[in-house]
Amino acid sequence: MAILSTSKIIAGYKTANVLRGVSIEVEPGEIVAVVGRNGVGKTTLMRTLIGLLPLREGRITFNGMDISGESADRRARRGIAYAPQGRGIFPHLTVQENLRMGSFINDAQPVPNFDLVFGYFPFLKERLSQRGGTLSGGQQAMLAIARALICEPALLLLDEPSDGVQPSIVEEIGAFLVDLSKTRSISVLLVEQNIGLMQTAAHRAYAMDKGQVTSELSGEDLKDEMILATHVVV
Amino acid sequence: MTESLPLALSLLYQLGATASFLFLAAVGLIIILGMMNIINLAHGELMMMGAYVATITHHAGLPFPIAVIVSFFFVAAFGAVLELVIVRRFYGRELGALVVTWGISLVLGQGALLFFGPFMPSIKIPGGSFSYGVFSYSVYWLILMLACALLVLALWIVYSRTTYGLQAKATMQNAEMAKSLGVPTSRIYTLTFSFGAGLAGLSGALLAPTATIAPFMGQQFVAPAFITVVVGGATNVIGGAIGSSVLLAAVKTPIGMALGAFSGSVALLVAALFIIRIMPNGISAQLQKYLDRRAQGGWR
Numbered sequence: 001m002a003i004l005s006t007s008k009i010i011a012g013y014k015t016a017n018v019l020r021g022v023s024i025e026v027e028p029g030e031i032v033a034v035v036g037r038n039g040v041g042k043t044t045l046m047r048t049l050i051g052l053l054p055l056r057e058g059r060i061t062f063n064g065m066d067i068s069g070e071s072a073d074r075r076a077r078r079g080i081a082y083a084p085q086g087r088g089i090f091p092h093l094t095v096q097e098n099l100r101m102g103s104f105i106n107d108a109q110p111v112p113n114f115d116l117v118f119g120y121f122p123f124l125k126e127r128l129s130q131r132g133g134t135l136s137g138g139q140q141a142m143l144a145i146a147r148a149l150i151c152e153p154a155l156l157l158l159d160e161p162s163d164g165v166q167p168s169i170v171e172e173i174g175a176f177l178v179d180l181s182k183t184r185s186i187s188v189l190l191v192e193q194n195i196g197l198m199q200t201a202a203h204r205a206y207a208m209d210k211g212q213v214t215s216e217l218s219g220e221d222l223k224d225e226m227i228l229a230t231h232v233v234v
Numbered sequence: 235m236t237e238s239l240p241l242a243l244s245l246l247y248q249l250g251a252t253a254s255f256l257f258l259a260a261v262g263l264i265i266i267l268g269m270m271n272i273i274n275l276a277h278g279e280l281m282m283m284g285a286y287v288a289t290i291t292h293h294a295g296l297p298f299p300i301a302v303i304v305s306f307f308f309v310a311a312f313g314a315v316l317e318l319v320i321v322r323r324f325y326g327r328e329l330g331a332l333v334v335t336w337g338i339s340l341v342l343g344q345g346a347l348l349f350f351g352p353f354m355p356s357i358k359i360p361g362g363s364f365s366y367g368v369f370s371y372s373v374y375w376l377i378l379m380l381a382c383a384l385l386v387l388a389l390w391i392v393y394s395r396t397t398y399g400l401q402a403k404a405t406m407q408n409a410e411m412a413k414s415l416g417v418p419t420s421r422i423y424t425l426t427f428s429f430g431a432g433l434a435g436l437s438g439a440l441l442a443p444t445a446t447i448a449p450f451m452g453q454q455f456v457a458p459a460f461i462t463v464v465v466g467g468a469t470n471v472i473g474g475a476i477g478s479s480v481l482l483a484a485v486k487t488p489i490g491m492a493l494g495a496f497s498g499s500v501a502l503l504v505a506a507l508f509i510i511r512i513m514p515n516g517i518s519a520q521l522q523k524y525l526d527r528r529a530q531g532g533w534r
Contacts, residue, residue, distance in 0.1 A: 050414045076416035088411035090404050092469070092522075101404050104416030134526055147415070 001064055003028050003155055003187045004049070004080075009058030011048040017056065018044040020211035024189075026155065031181050031188040033198050035217070035231045036208035042191045043085055045208070046159045049189070050082040051075045063154065079106040081148035085159040085191075087140045091133025095124055095143060098132045102147035109151040117146035120176050138169035145173070149180075155187045162194040174200035195228050207231040240367025248491060251375045253483035254382045258441055259455040260462035260475055261385065262434030267463055268471035269406045269426045271328065272321065275335040277459060278452025279342035280431050284309050284438030286346060289447050292357055298443075305439035306432045313431020317424045325423070339452070346449035354447040374443060381440055385433075389472045392429075402426055461506045467516015474518030481517065482506065 004026040012018040018041045026032045034042050047053040049060065051072035060068050067075055076082070081102070090098055103112040118125045121142045127135070135143060141161050148156055162170045174197045180186055181203075192198045198205065205217040209231075221227045263277045274280075284305040292301040316338065324331040361373030393399035404412040405422045413419045438452075445451055465482060466474030485505040490498025513520050 052410055052414055072410075072414045073416050073418050076414055082414045084411065084414070088408060088414075090407045090411070092407055093400075093403060097400055097403075100400060101412070101415050101417075104401070106416075131526060 002026060002061075003030075003063060004189065005061045006049070007059045007061075009048060009060060010056045011044060011053050012056065013044075013053075018211050019048060021058070022208070022211070022213055023058075024206050024213060026187050026189055028154075028187055029181055029185050030204075031177060031190060031202050033190045033192050033202035033205035033222075034208060035192065035198065035205050035228070037232065038193075040208045041211040042208060043159055044211075046082070046084070046157050046189075046191055049157055050080060073104075076105045077107045079108060079154040080157065081105050081151075081153035081155070082157045083144040083148045083159065083161065085163060087137075087144040089132040089135070089140045089143055091131065093132055094129050095132060095135070096128040098143055099124070099147055099150055102150040104151075105148070106151040106153045112150040113152060114150065116152070117150050120149075120179075121146050138165045141165050141169065141173070145176075149186070152184065153186065155189065157189050159191045160193065161190075162192065162197050170194060170197055171200075173197065177201040193232055195225065195232065198222060198228070237367075240369055243366060244369035244371075245487065245491065247369075247371055247375070249480075249483050249487040250379045252487050252490075253479045254375070254378045255441070256458055256462045256479035256482055257382050257385075257475055258378070258437040259459040260466070260479065261389075261437060262430045262432070263459045264463045264466060264468075264471055264475045265433060266427060266430035268468040268474070269402055269430070270325075270423060271406075271468075272324075272331045272427075273328065273335070274430070275332060275456075276316075276339040276342060277335075277434055278454075278456040279339040279346075280309055280313065280434035280452075281438030281441070281455050282346060282449065282452035283312065283342065284435030285442035285445065285447055285451060286350065286354070287435065288439035288442050289354055289357055293355070298357065298360055302436060302439040306436040309435025309438075310428045310432025312435075314424055314428035316431070317427035321427060322420070322423060343449050343452070350449070352448060356445070356447045357443040359443045378440060385436075386472065386476060393472065398422070398425060458502075461502070465506050465509050465516055467513070467518040469515060469522045470518040473521055474516055477517040477521065478509075481509070 002025040006022060006024050008021040008023055009019055010017050010021060022045060034045060036042055044053065048055060051070060055068050059066060062075070062078060062080060067078065090101065093101070099114065099117065100112060123139065124143065124146055132140065132143065145158070145161060161173050177188060178201055181188065190202060199222055202222055204219055205222055206213045207215045207217060217227065262280065263274060266272050266274045287305040287308045288301040291304050292298050296304065320334060320338065321331065324334055359372065359374045361377060363370050363372045365371070393403065401412065401417045402422050405417060405419050409419050462475065462478045462482060466478035468474065482502050482505060486498040486502040489501040509517070
C-alpha cells in the first residue's frame with residue numbers, strides 16, 4: 001500500500017487554482033522527486049500535502065487513511081514531516097529548541113532521537129545553545145532536515161533543500177538521503193531544481209507543468225540529463 | 235556616613251517600588267503583545283477586573299493571598315472566553331484587534347459601573363509600615379517587590395522549561411511552521427491570551443490595596459504599561475519587561491525624590507522618548523544582539 005497517495009487534488013490561492021488535478025503516489029521507503037520549472041505548483045503541492053493550504057477538490061490518503069480534511073498539525077502528528085523552502089528555522093530559538101520542535105511530529109514516536117540526527121549532522125551537537133537565526137544557510141538547511149527527522153516520521157516532505165546552499169553541502173544532503181532510504185523506512189517526497197541532487201537521491205520522479213503532472217520519470221529517465229533538462233530548465 | 239545609608243536604602247526602596255509597579259502594570263500586556271502581536275486595549279480593564287475580584291472575595295472572607303490567586307484564575311478564564319468568542323477573529327488584522335479590544339474595554343468599564351456602582355470600599359493595605367532613619371517603608375511594597383521576583387522566576391520557568399513555552403515561542407516566530415510541525419496553534423493562542431489576561435488580573439489584584447477601587451481604575455495603569463512595553467520591546471518579552479521597568483524606575487526615582495513626583499513622571503516620559511529613539515526595537519533587541527555576539531565568539 002502506498003504511504004501517500006493523492007487523487008486529482010485541486011488547491012490554490014484566492015480565485016486561482018494552482019494545482020489542477022494532481023495525482024501522485026509514494027511507496028514506503030521510496031524517494032520520489034517532483035520536478036518542474038518555477039511556478040508550476042511544486043511548492044503549492046507541498047503546502048497542500050502538509051495541510052497549510054486547504055484542499056478544494058480531490059483526496060489525500062496517508063497510510064490508507066483519508067486525511068483530506070485534516071489540519072496541518074493533525075497531519076504532522078500522524079507522521080508527516082515537512083521541511084519547507086526557506087527552511088522555516090525559528091530564528092530566536094536555540095538549535096536545541098529548534099530540534100525539540102520536531103518532537104511533536106509523529107505521535108507514534110514521542111521521544112526525540114537526538115543520536116539519529118547527530119549521527120548525520122554532527123555539527124549540530126556543538127551548536128546546541130546557538131540561536132537558529134545565526135547559523136549559515138547550509139547549516140539551517142541541515143537543521144531543518146534534522147528537525148523533521150528527529151521523531152522518525154513515515155514521510156518527509158522536502159522542498160528544495162539545495163536552495164541557496166553551497167555545492168559540498170548539497171552533496172552531503174544527497175548522500176544522507178540515500179543512506180536514509182537504505183537504513184530507515186522513511187519515504188521522501190522531494191521538490192528539487194538541482195539535477196545532481198535529484199540524480200543522486202531520487203528513485204523516480206513526477207514532472208509537473210501548469211499545475212498538472214505531465215509525465216512520470218523512471219530511474220532510467222532520471223539518469224538522462226537531456227530528459228531531465230527539458231523538465232527543469234526554463 | 236550615618237546620613238547617607240538611610241538615604242541610599244530609601245532610594246533603593248523607591249526604585250524597587252516604582253520598578254515593581256511598572257512591571258506589574260506591563261506584564262500581562264507584554265505577554266499578549268509579544269507573543270500574539272495584539273495590542274490589547276482592554277488591558278487596564280482586565281486589571282480592574284482582577285482588582286474587583288480580589289476586593290469582593292476578600293470582603294467576603296477570603297484571605298488576601300488566596301483572593302489574589304482567585305483573581306488570576308478568574309480573569310484567565312474570562313480571557314480564554316474572550317479569545318474564543320471575539321479576539322481570534324482578528325488575528326493578522328492589528329487595527330481590527332485594536333478597535334475590538336478597545337470596545338471590550340468600554341463594555342467592561344461601563345459594566346462594572348452598572349453592576350457595582352461608582353466606587354467600592356478598598357482593601358486595607360496589609361502589613362503596615364516601619365521607619366529607618368527619617369524614611370518610612372511600607373511592608374506591602376516590599377512584598378510586591380518579592381512578588382515581582384517570584385513572577386519573573388515563574389515566567390522564566392514557563393517560557394524556557396515547559397512544552398507550552400517552547401510551542402508558544404515557536405508559534406510567535408513562525409505560526410505556519412509551528413503548525414506544520416504538529417503544534418495546535420489555535421490552542422496556543424487561546425492559552426497565551428488567557429495567560430496574559432490572568433497576569434493582568436493578578437497584577438490588578440496585587441495593586442488593589444494601593445489603589446482606589448473604581449470602574450475606571452484601569453486607566454491609571456494603561457499609560458505606564460504601554461510605555462514600559464514599548465521601551466522593553468518584543469524580542470525577549472520577559473527580559474524586555476524587566477530591563478525597561480528597572481531602567482525607567484532608575485530615571486524616575488531620583489528625579490522624583492529631588493524635584494517631586496510630577497517631575498519624576500516627566501523624566502520618565504522623556505527617558506522613554508530617548509530610549510525609543512536610540513533603540514527603536516527596545517531594550518530586549520539590544521540585549522539579544524549582545525548575547526548573540528557573545529554566543530558566537532564566546533568560547534574561542
